[in-house]
Amino acid sequence: MTPAPDPRTLLRLLALLRPYRGRLALAALTLLMASGSVLMLGQGLRLVIDQGFMASDAASLNRVLMLLLAVVTVLAAASALRYYLVTWIGERLAADLRRQVFDHLLTLEPGFFESAERGDHGAGEITSRLTADTSVLQSLFGSSVSMALRNAVMLVGAVVLMLITQPWLSALALLGIPATLLPILWFGRRVRRLSRSSQDRVAELGRYAGEALGGIRTLQAFNHQDVDRHAYAQRVEDAFDTALVRTRQRAWLTAIAMLTVFAAVGIMLWQGGQAVLAGTLSPGELSAFLFYAVLAAGAVATLAEVAGDVQRAAGAAERLLELLDTQPAIHSPATPTPLPDPLRGDIGLHGVSFCYPGRDIPALDNVTLQIAAGERVALVGPSGAGKSTLLAMLLRFHDPDSGYLTLDGIDLGRLDLQALRSQLGLVSQEPVLFSGSVADNLRYGQASASYTALREAARDANALAFIEALPQGFDTPLGPGGVQLSGGQRQRLAIARALLKNPRVLLLDEATSALDAESERLVQQALDALMVGRTSLVIAHRLATVVSADRLLVMNDGRLLAAGRHHELLASSPLYRQLAELQFGRSTPDADQPTSADRRR
Ligand SMILES: Nc1ncnc2c1ncn2[C@@H]1O[C@H](COP(=O)(O)OP(=O)(O)OP(=O)(O)O)[C@@H](O)[C@H]1O
Structure with a gap:
């Protein structure tokens, strides 16, 4: 059994209609006119029979029929206008709600969507609220409510007229x-x-x-x-x-x-x-009476049906309002500290611990760490060590349970969220590309980028050649129905996108997916170009990054176990030695390979 709708929900929905008061009033007026006309038809029927047929008076019959024609014309006009206005209001309400809910969803932290996916509602539940629940409300306001009102007016009118007659x-x-x-x-x-x-x-x-x-x-x-x-x-x-x-x-x-x-x-x-x-009783009165009785019965049936719709809609409304009421757990402070200009780009983690909701083992466990501006740091460790979580914390996709993170010495929590994220460039393992052209996807990095800037970024990311070989070059549509790109091509697009953003800090989750040697070389070259002069944190899966990083951080079970250069760690960290043996085999690569710091010298 569906619980009765909460009156507060309905009141809040009515509040959404406030901007359309004028149209609502007009709709109510047309509704009254249409219902009134229907009721008058019964009286017309009585007059046709009693004054026309029974009295065999052709003149009266004509007069009444002309009158009826006028009533029917009013009925037709009022019904058409009512239908238009009411449907307009329903559609407008759904459109407003869809926009409001979508805008609000964009402010919620990624964790909200992940927990919804894991929750008992199942994946896609939120998108269904956005489409299905808003449609339910649209039909409620677009037809059910007006149907209910029209039938209520007709029921009352018909009963009164029946009582008067007999x-x-x-x-x-x-x-x-x-x-x-x-x-x-x-x-x-x-x-x-x-x-x-x-x-x-x-x-x-x-x-x-x-x-x-x-x-x-x-x-x-x-x-x-x-x-x-x-x-x-x-x-x-x-x-x-x-x-x-x-x-x-x-x-x-x-x-x-x-x-x-x-x-x-x-x-x-x-x-x-x-x-x-x-x-x-006159024959006309009996006919009118029957007309009203059928009208009243129809109205009762419709009202009963609409009551079910209202309950269903109340459920939809509650779910939507609940979504609108969900406050983002991660947001900018009321008075954010401005970022220094120019930003150096040094990063600090101070006793950071974090546990995903519903998990009892921490993903990060008391991590303390300083990364200097311009330093190239590689995170290594077995799967599940907490490497991706660390990058996500820098983007403030999650806030630490204890401890804090800093950028140029400022607690991330004190920074404006957009300002912070504008300084962080993310290239993830499986980059997400959106529907739209290659150029549209690149412009996620910089909305106003000129065509020349796009070309330059694509060239530096080793992506220009393949983009130009696409059927429509930069205008080639990607995503569903568009061109499919290979893993390496997607990575290079993501790198070009990050280049356009020109952030101070780079967060790279290197692709582990089977890139062939040639793609890997192209991606690595592109990454090297991207990292020049920026602080970079790289989740390293590949040999090349491990040996060329300024510093390697060895993580396991959310803890930072050791830090140092490749050859130092080989001596000092048993876990690193084990990982290196797994990656390189027994013979480790030449430990004397130059680091990026050496290269800069
Ligand atoms: N969204 C999530 N919700 C719950 N637990 C998560 C979530 N993401 C990661 N975890 C858990 O947190 C721990 C750290 O995961 P994380 O992804 O940071 O590890 P990782 O070192 O990046 O691993 P990999 O190299 O396999 O990507 C793991 O135990 C993982 O199961």
Whole structure:
């Protein structure tokens, strides 16, 4: 059972409509005019029968028919305007909400989305709130609310007019309406529930097929077709069975609805007919009465249906408002400390500890570390040592549980978040490229970059040749439906993007993915160009970086175990020796290779 909607939620939704007060008032007016016109039709019917047909008065008949034509014209105009205004308001509300929610989502820290993915709602839940829940609200305000109001007005109007026409027959009708509607509503609810479960089954079919086709290479490589064919067939039959149950109920509903509605009309005709024969009711009055009774019954049925929609919408509204109420855990301070200009780019970690929510082992455990401006530092350590977490803390994707990080001696928490991030260039292991052209993706680094600047960055990142070989060069679309790039090409685009950003500090998560020797050389050259003159923290997976870094930091289980040059660590750190042996084999590379500091000299 859905809980009753919280009135505060509805009030907050109404607050969203405040800017559109004028249109709302106009919509209410057209609604009243349309409902009033419908009610007048009943009176028109009475006059046509009593003054036209029964009195055999052609002139009256014509007059009444002309009047009715005028009423119908008002009804048509008011209904069209009402439909337009109400739909406009619904669409506008959904558009406003979508923008508000998306803008707000962009301010939330990455951890929020990760915990939502791991949570019981499942991945994609937030995007579904953005599309599905806003659509529910759009249909609530775009039709359900106006339907409810229109039917409420008609119900009240019809009942009043029935009572005026014939009180005792009205009493009979008012008892008859619930008796007629109850079985219909009961069946209707069942059918709706079954429809929903039928839709769920069909959605499950879509999900299954999507996953199977999305992973078609793996599926075929493992000869999994028979299992999938069988599993899919079972789901299809499931969906069919559910649809059949629904159809059976729906067939019953149709029969019962026809039977009860016509029985009720029959009873009223019989009772009303007696009154007409006795001369206490005119034939026109009886017709108008029946018209109102059917109108009232229709209004009650619609109201019952809309009540369900409102409850569903209340759930959607609550979820959306909850999202809007989520405060970003990571934000800029009210009065941020300005970054020094020029920024040196030295970094400090002071007793930093951090544990991911829901994990009890710390990802970083009391790490203290100073990195000088311009220093090239490589982070090494086994998988899960906390290397990526350390980079993420510098970007303030997470804040430490204890301790603090500094840039040029200033606590990161005291800096404006955008100012901080504008000084950090991130090239991750599997760079994310967005839909849009190559140029659009490069301009993530610098929105206003000229074509010449793009070319220069691409050239320094060893990406120019392959970009120019693409069908439309810098304008080639990437992402879904666009051109697919290789791992090495993506990396070089990401490097060009970081070059355009021109940050003081570079955070590199080197690609471990199987780059061939040529791509690896091109990527490494590009990285070397990128690192010149900047403080760089590199998660090192590759031999070249390990030996050429100014300093290597050995991490394990979130702790910083040792720091030093390659040959120093070979002597002092058993873990490093072990890692080096794994990477280089028994024969370690020439320890006397020049470091970047040497190269600069
Ligand atoms: N988003 C997350 N939520 C929960 N735990 C996480 C998350 N990211 C990382 N961890 C955990 O934190 C620890 C450190 O992970 P981290 O990714 O920093 O290690 P790493 O040294 O970069 O490893 P790799 O070299 O494999 O990328 C691991 O135990 C990991 O399981």
